Amino acid sequence: MAGSNRKTTIYDIARLSGSSPSTVSAVLSGKSGVRRIKDATREMIERIAAEAGYSPNMQARGLRRARSGLIGMIIPLHENRFFSSLSQSFDTQARERGLVPVIASTLRSPEEEKRVVGTLVSYAIESLIICGATDPDALGAMCDAARLPHVFVDLPGKNAPSVVTNNYAGAHLLTRKILARMPRVKHKARGKPYFLGGSARDYATARRIEAFRAACREAGAPAEPEQVLACGYAPHKVAVALERLHKRLGGLPAALFINSMNPLEGAMSHFVKLPAEAFKESAIGAFDYDPFASYLEFPLDMVRQNTAGLIAAAYDLLESKTTEPVIVEVDPDLVEPRTLYRGPMSNLG
Amino acid sequence: MAGSNRKTTIYDIARLSGSSPSTVSAVLSGKSGVRRIKDATREMIERIAAEAGYSPNMQARGLRRARSGLIGMIIPLHENRFFSSLSQSFDTQARERGLVPVIASTLRSPEEEKRVVGTLVSYAIESLIICGATDPDALGAMCDAARLPHVFVDLPGKNAPSVVTNNYAGAHLLTRKILARMPRVKHKARGKPYFLGGSARDYATARRIEAFRAACREAGAPAEPEQVLACGYAPHKVAVALERLHKRLGGLPAALFINSMNPLEGAMSHFVKLPAEAFKESAIGAFDYDPFASYLEFPLDMVRQNTAGLIAAAYDLLESKTTEPVIVEVDPDLVEPRTLYRGPMSNLG
DNA sequence: ATGAAAGCGCTAACAA
DNA sequence: TTGTTAGCGCTTTCAT
Numbered sequence: 001m002a003g004s005n006r007k008t009t010i011y012d013i014a015r016l017s018g019s020s021p022s023t024v025s026a027v028l029s030g031k032s033g034v035r036r037i038k039d040a041t042r043e044m045i046e047r048i049a050a051e052a053g054y055s056p057n058m059q060a061r062g063l064r065r066a067r068s069g070l071i072g073m074i075i076p077l078h079e080n081r082f083f084s085s086l087s088q089s090f091d092t093q094a095r096e097r098g099l100v101p102v103i104a105s106t107l108r109s110p111e112e113e114k115r116v117v118g119t120l121v122s123y124a125i126e127s128l129i130i131c132g133a134t135d136p137d138a139l140g141a142m143c144d145a146a147r148l149p150h151v152f153v154d155l156p157g158k159n160a161p162s163v164v165t166n167n168y169a170g171a172h173l174l175t176r177k178i179l180a181r182m183p184r185v186k187h188k189a190r191g192k193p194y195f196l197g198g199s200a201r202d203y204a205t206a207r208r209i210e211a212f213r214a215a216c217r218e219a220g221a222p223a224e225p226e227q228v229l230a231c232g233y234a235p236h237k238v239a240v241a242l243e244r245l246h247k248r249l250g251g252l253p254a255a256l257f258i259n260s261m262n263p264l265e266g267a268m269s270h271f272v273k274l275p276a277e278a279f280k281e282s283a284i285g286a287f288d289y290d291p292f293a294s295y296l297e298f299p300l301d302m303v304r305q306n307t308a309g310l311i312a313a314a315y316d317l318l319e320s321k322t323t324e325p326v327i328v329e330v331d332p333d334l335v336e337p338r339t340l341y342r343g344p345m346s347n348l349g
Numbered sequence: 350m351a352g353s354n355r356k357t358t359i360y361d362i363a364r365l366s367g368s369s370p371s372t373v374s375a376v377l378s379g380k381s382g383v384r385r386i387k388d389a390t391r392e393m394i395e396r397i398a399a400e401a402g403y404s405p406n407m408q409a410r411g412l413r414r415a416r417s418g419l420i421g422m423i424i425p426l427h428e429n430r431f432f433s434s435l436s437q438s439f440d441t442q443a444r445e446r447g448l449v450p451v452i453a454s455t456l457r458s459p460e461e462e463k464r465v466v467g468t469l470v471s472y473a474i475e476s477l478i479i480c481g482a483t484d485p486d487a488l489g490a491m492c493d494a495a496r497l498p499h500v501f502v503d504l505p506g507k508n509a510p511s512v513v514t515n516n517y518a519g520a521h522l523l524t525r526k527i528l529a530r531m532p533r534v535k536h537k538a539r540g541k542p543y544f545l546g547g548s549a550r551d552y553a554t555a556r557r558i559e560a561f562r563a564a565c566r567e568a569g570a571p572a573e574p575e576q577v578l579a580c581g582y583a584p585h586k587v588a589v590a591l592e593r594l595h596k597r598l599g600g601l602p603a604a605l606f607i608n609s610m611n612p613l614e615g616a617m618s619h620f621v622k623l624p625a626e627a628f629k630e631s632a633i634g635a636f637d638y639d640p641f642a643s644y645l646e647f648p649l650d651m652v653r654q655n656t657a658g659l660i661a662a663a664y665d666l667l668e669s670k671t672t673e674p675v676i677v678e679v680d681p682d683l684v685e686p687r688t689l690y691r692g693p694m695s696n697l698g
Numbered sequence: 699a700t701g702a703a704a705g706c707g708c709t710a711a712c713a714a
Numbered sequence: 715t716t717g718t719t720a721g722c723g724c725t726t727t728c729a730t
Contacts, residue, residue, distance in 0.1 A: 022703095022725075025723095035699075059409075059412045063705095070472075100453075118404060292645065369718075370708080371708095
């Protein structure tokens with residue numbers, strides 16, 4: 001407010017109020033109880049600080065206290081419904097704890113991941129949540145070297161606690177759901193459920209495939225190897241794989257488990273070429289969730305990961321100072337076709 | 350690496366290398382050119398620092414240099430395609446400039462906005478990008494008081510530069526597109542385009558309505574007031590408004606301009622009740638973009654805002670130290686129905 | 699109930 | 715080419 005050039009510091013307030021920097025510091029950092037500041041002094045200092053538009057310098061405070069007030073999270077990508085939902089929960093829950101959230105994206109590059117973690121360490125973040133890392137162990141080692149408490153989310157790490165979706169439970173539910181809707185089809189090879197998309201080497205996909213197989217087995221029809229098409233996440237690859245399958249079967253399979261939204265995008269580019277009747281012969285489900293996917297031409301069962309729960313569990317692990325490599329699993333929810341999921345933020349647009 | 354308890358500082362490196370802190374500082378902050386450090390000294394210091402796992406303390410550096418290396422952005426919500434896309438661009442472009450991006454969400458609350466800006470000021474961010482603020486002017490005043498360079502994005506502010514989508518151009522294109530696709534319909538009131546969703550008081554919506562009207566006029570059929578239903582963004586409100594319109598017209602309007610994805614979600618909950626034929630009598634378009642919306646039961650023209658361009662323009666304004674309240678407009682793109690837009694990150698899932 | 703002074707880790711004059 | 719030193723803004727003993 002005043003036309004000065006430098007920012008107001010506690011020394012300015014001390015001068016203006018006729019007290020000492022340490023008193024001002026105590027008042028302005030909420031330690032007036034411990035230091036038995038006279039109410040009058042406290043009020044005066046607070047008034048003067050407000051008038052001067054004082055704002056503490058957190059770099060200085062952090063340097064002195066050896067606590068920055070920052071908490072970091074790395075994600076592969078902001079532009080992704082799952083990760084941006086994690087970001088939202090991380091952000092909200094950080095602020096509830098009086099911490100400032102710093103989110104950085106790494107574009108699924110192992111080098112960028114390391115660079116980013118290094119930067120966050122330099123800024124003295126107090127803990128780190130590592131989501132969907134391509135190289136969890138390298139990052140874990142960096143955190144250990146910097147004595148930085150950390151938790152893995154989505155993709156688990158080896159030497160620190162992890163929080164993951166209960167992929168098995170979600171995939172099992174979803175598979176049972178589409179098996180229940182699966183129409184009877186004459187053609188033998190078409191009359192089975194197929195799993196499409198993802199990479200079998202991925203932790204999450206591997207568990208989902210396990211559950212898919214288990215549910216098939218429990219339904220009395222164990223899955224053959226050719227029923228699992230883990231052809232990656234890239235939409236165009238999935239489109240090709242699906243097209244080939246369609247050709248081989250002479251139609252859509254009677255049930256289709258699509259592993260995640262990106263593969264679903266790929267599948268869509270094939271689906272749009274088909275007549276509406278084609279979907280009467282197929283029960284389709286997808287892991288992960290998108291509101292508009294709920295309203296596609298055909299009914300689509302989806303599994304929605306509990307992002308708020310994943311992040312809450314991560315904070316719990318950090319706060320309980322857990323360092324053993326436990327794995328906490330959080331159950332996802334099944335979303336019925338033609339349903340708009342209403343989350344806590346749904347009305348905020 | 351070494352089992353010490355404190356983090357390694359330049360003093361440790363100085364001792365280990367037999368040189369002075371200032372020399373170490375010069376080497377480790379890349380100033381070895383300015384200070385003419387002997388190559389041998391430089392190499393030794395670098396080696397020792399690497400061995401010790403040294404990482405600079407950015408709080409101390411920032412305090413001393415009065416430059417934190419942080420750049421802030423506030424958005425209403427992470428959990429939103431448009432804003433998370435802005436985040437991605439902001440993040441990527443910050444890192445290209447050697448800055449650390451700090452993104453905070455405000456949940457569309459004016460109080461939270463102010464609190465968050467205050468916090469970012471405390472952390473000495475070097476500049477701030479304010480996206481979709483509910484109270485731009487209050488935030489602008491705070492930034493001015495803190496001498497913090499800032500730019501508004503999406504929703505413009507009064508006393509600082511702003512970057513916005515060319516809402517007029519986008520809405521004009523979209524209106525012309527659906528007018529061109531508009532089927533001939535007997536019923537007079539049905540045979541017209543309608544505008545649905547958003548709030549007429551909003552800057553963006555107001556400009557879109559202007560363009561909608563202009564395109565109607567240019568097509569020789571000026572819009573009546575009842576053709577504009579700016580009933581808010583909340584899905585359920587839009588659903589109600591659309592249902593009422595449908596009832597009044599005895600069917601869908603021949604052309605429908607849906608203002609943004611949230612209203613589209615609301616419209617969907619009405620659309621799913623209709624038979625497929627209903628959509629043959631209506632040309633539908635929406636401002637904003639979602640990949641799955643591209644594959645709904647009916648062809649949907651969409652307008653995709655150029656988020657990377659918006660952010661690039663914001664950085665330009667900051668770097669050119671512009672402080673006048675100019676408004677830079679960035680053109681959006683039309684996305685054809687049944688098209689998957691392929692952005693730079695599309696393959697990263 | 700309050701003040702004086704040291705020091706967090708770093709950089710930038712100024713010396714040498 | 716390198717070292718010495720002051721000080722960024724704050725908190726925290728230790729005095730008083």
